[in-house]
Amino acid sequence: MATRWLTAAEQRAWRAYLESNKVLFDALDRQLQREADMPHTYYEILVRLSETEGRTMRMSELAAVTLSSRSRLSHAVARLEERGWVVREDCPTDRRGQNARLTDIGFDVLAAAAPGHVETVRSHVIDALTPEQLEQLAEIGETIVARVAKES
Amino acid sequence: MATRWLTAAEQRAWRAYLESNKVLFDALDRQLQREADMPHTYYEILVRLSETEGRTMRMSELAAVTLSSRSRLSHAVARLEERGWVVREDCPTDRRGQNARLTDIGFDVLAAAAPGHVETVRSHVIDALTPEQLEQLAEIGETIVARVAKES
């Protein structure tokens, strides 16, 4: 079957999406790296842990909610543990399992990093768009997530 | 000044955007890696070169249009050169300069990779959204790009 190449309008949308992603995550990563000495993925791990009861989560679940592979998470948590921001503990109910727990130091680090990060997200994205556009963005994002999940 | 945290609606949009990005680029990278043995960034380099007169571009310009650092591009082109997909040539008008040129082999590799990639982009994004949503996405992306450029 012949390839259905993108039309001009489709290309415009696709390239705008690609470009906005790159410049945006570049900026966010740089900001976090500069002000909090961590990449965005690590920030997300800390956020998820901080939002959980007991600031503790099973490794697999943490990998699932942060959308990272178990391998990636394992390496990442190893680094976070070196810094004392997270500790690993044996899971009491499943001897295979490990829990990652956010330490008090890790929580403080996150609390210190959050305002700068949120401010950047706001100024680069949230405050740049109208409420209607934010709603559209949510719809579009959710549609893509659902579609990709279905395809693969 | 007190941090202006995200409202529920803002969080929904932001997290949907984050999540769609991750699952989408994960899927795209995996598809390209599997079917064409290259990451998405390399694909973009080949595309840009293929679209240029003479399939040749100055390293700095190529870095600019692919939104990558000169260092990153330098490493990437080194790998592409090892594979014979690109060659570096001295720039005739500026002895500091280097031109990257897409080889015939590189062009063929790109031509072989493109249909599968476009098909994936279509099925995961373009065909999942309405024409209105694509237009919205273009607007949103362009707004973010302009904003980030202004901020930094």
Added chain:
DNA sequence: TCCAAACAGTTGAAAGTTCAACCATGTAGT
């Protein structure tokens, strides 16, 4: 002409990600 600053590009080390292989534990079926 000479010098300082800017520019073009590369390099090596450190950090993050991916992939496949691996160990240990749990689960289901016979």
Added chain:
DNA sequence: ACTACATGGTTGAACTTTCAACTGTTTGGA
């Protein structure tokens, strides 16, 4: 109980990206 398979998680090697330092070239004045 035994076997086979699935699950939870880690590891090391290969690869990509970042960062800072570096070489060589050009440019714009004194």
